[in-house]
Amino acid sequence: MGVAGVFLEASLRAFALLLALLLTLTIEGFILWFYACWQNKPLRSLLLSGLLVNLLTQPLLGFWLAVFYRSYWIALLVGEMLIFIGEAFFIKLIPTNHLSWRGAFSLSLMMNGLSFGIGLFLAL
Numbered sequence: 001m002g003v004a005g006v007f008l009e010a011s012l013r014a015f016a017l018l019l020a021l022l023l024t025l026t027i028e029g030f031i032l033w034f035y036a037c038w039q040n041k042p043l044r045s046l047l048l049s050g051l052l053v054n055l056l057t058q059p060l061l062g063f064w065l066a067v068f069y070r071s072y073w074i075a076l077l078v079g080e081m082l083i084f085i086g087e088a089f090f091i092k093l094i095p096t097n098h099l100s101w102r103g104a105f106s107l108s109l110m111m112n113g114l115s116f117g118i119g120l121f122l123a124l
Helices: 003-039 043-067 069-093 101-123
Strands: none
Touching (some): 043 069, 069 101
């Protein structure tokens, strides 16, 4: 493969990662918006928390899957579970979110469950 082919492949992978991030932010942003309205929680704080935590976890998941690519589905499930737990802790520990532990874990489950499910559906 020549230099142009390598560049094209790298560009397509970068585009796919960016697209996945944007899709995740859109889906989880909708969940955060809905949750904030439903539970009367601070929308701005929750949206900023969701943005920041996804900017951290998306690249980590990509790295995790690259390292454990031979066991992709197991790595994906373990990675998503770790992200679910990590995001719950992250959004709980930001005081302006005003979330209980139960609320943080419920919100993280909704966010990650929906984005994971839609991602699986789109991959088929």
